[in-house]
Structures are given as C-alpha cells and as structure tokens.
Amino acid sequence: MPCLFCRIAAGEVPARTVHEDEALIAFHDIHPRAPVHVLVVPRRHISTLNELAPEDDALVGAMTRRAAAIARQLGIAERGYRTIFNCNRDAGQTVFHIHLHLLGGWSSANPFE
Ligand code: 5GP
Ligand code: ZN
Numbered sequence: 001m002p003c004l005f006c007r008i009a010a011g012e013v014p015a016r017t018v019h020e021d022e023a024l025i026a027f028h029d030i031h032p033r034a035p036v037h038v039l040v041v042p043r044r045h046i047s048t049l050n051e052l053a054p055e056d057d058a059l060v061g062a063m064t065r066r067a068a069a070i071a072r073q074l075g076i077a078e079r080g081y082r083t084i085f086n087c088n089r090d091a092g093q094t095v096f097h098i099h100l101h102l103l104g105g106w107s108s109a110n111p112f113e
Contacts, residue, residue: 005097009043018073023059024066026102035105036074036081040067047096049087067102076104 007013008027015027018038029037040063046052052060064083071077081104086093 003045003097004095005039005041005099006045009041018070019066023062026066026070029101034082034103035107036071036076036103038067038070038074038102040070040100040102042098046098048093049085049098052098063100067100070102071104074105080104 004013008015009025015025015030017025017027019026019040022043024040024042026038026040029039042059042063044059046056067081067083068077071081081102084101084103085098086101
C-alpha cells in the first residue's frame with residue numbers, strides 16, 4: 001500500500017492518534033505548524049478535494065464535525081482554531097490523500113501577525 005495516510009489508517013505506520021472510528025482517523029502532525037496541529041483523515045483513499053463526489057458529502061461533514069470535537073477535547077474550541085484543506089501543489093499539498101488540518105493553541109490573539 002503506497003499511500004502514507006492509507007498506511008497510517010491501516011496501522012502500518014505509527015502515529016499519535018487522537019481519534020479513530022469506522023470512517024476516520026485523526027492524529028498529530030509529525031511537523032506541527034501550531035501548538036496544536038492535528039490531521040483528520042478518512043480511511044478511504046481520496047487523493048484530492050477535486051476527486052470528491054456528491055456521495056462524499058456526509059464524509060466531509062463528519063471530518064469537519066470531528067475536527068470541532070477534537071478541538072474541544074484538546075481545549076482549544078473556545079479560544080479558536082483554523083481548519084484547512086490544501087488541494088494540489090500550488091496550495092502545498094504534499095500527501096495526496098485528503099486530510100483536514102486542525103490548527104490552534106496560539107498564545108497571541110492573531111497567529112499570523
Ligand atoms: P499537506 O501539505 O499535504 O496539506 O499536509 C501533509 C501533512 O502531513 C504535513 O503537515 C506533514 O507534516 C504531515 N505528515 C507527513 N508525513 C507524516 C507522517 O509520517 N506522520 C504524520 N503524523 N504526519 C505526517
Ligand atoms: Zn491513501
């Protein structure tokens with residue numbers, strides 16, 4: 001299985017998992033770009049947002065709601081957080097298996113100042 005996130009979902013590559021269910025896995029990013037940086041990943045391989053089909057709407061909704069639940073679990077829901085999908089190279093996508101970045105935990109009000 002060549003895809004890194006398929007391998008993590010299958011348990012073949014270790015990750016610091018924060019959530020697992022039938023459809024999704026979520027784990028800490030190996031190179032965090034914020035004090036909290038978690039990736040929410042569907043178990044099913046979908047390479048980019050461009051490949052999403054109407055029948056994936058529930059899956060993407062579940063990813064978004066899971067990111068909010070993990071934010072609560074990790075204590076950043078009230079202060080705030082960002083969720084990001086990168087699509088293809090201009091956006092910096094490096095792993096071609098869709099994933100939602102959950103970023104937060106900054107001490108300043110504006111993390112981009
Ligand atoms: P992208 O740039 O494709 O939107 O995000 C891919 C993310 O996956 C990057 O933030 C990168 O640090 C993370 N990543 C790459 N390889 C691994 C890995 O082996 N384990 C974990 N936990 N994260 C990884
Ligand atoms: Zn994959």
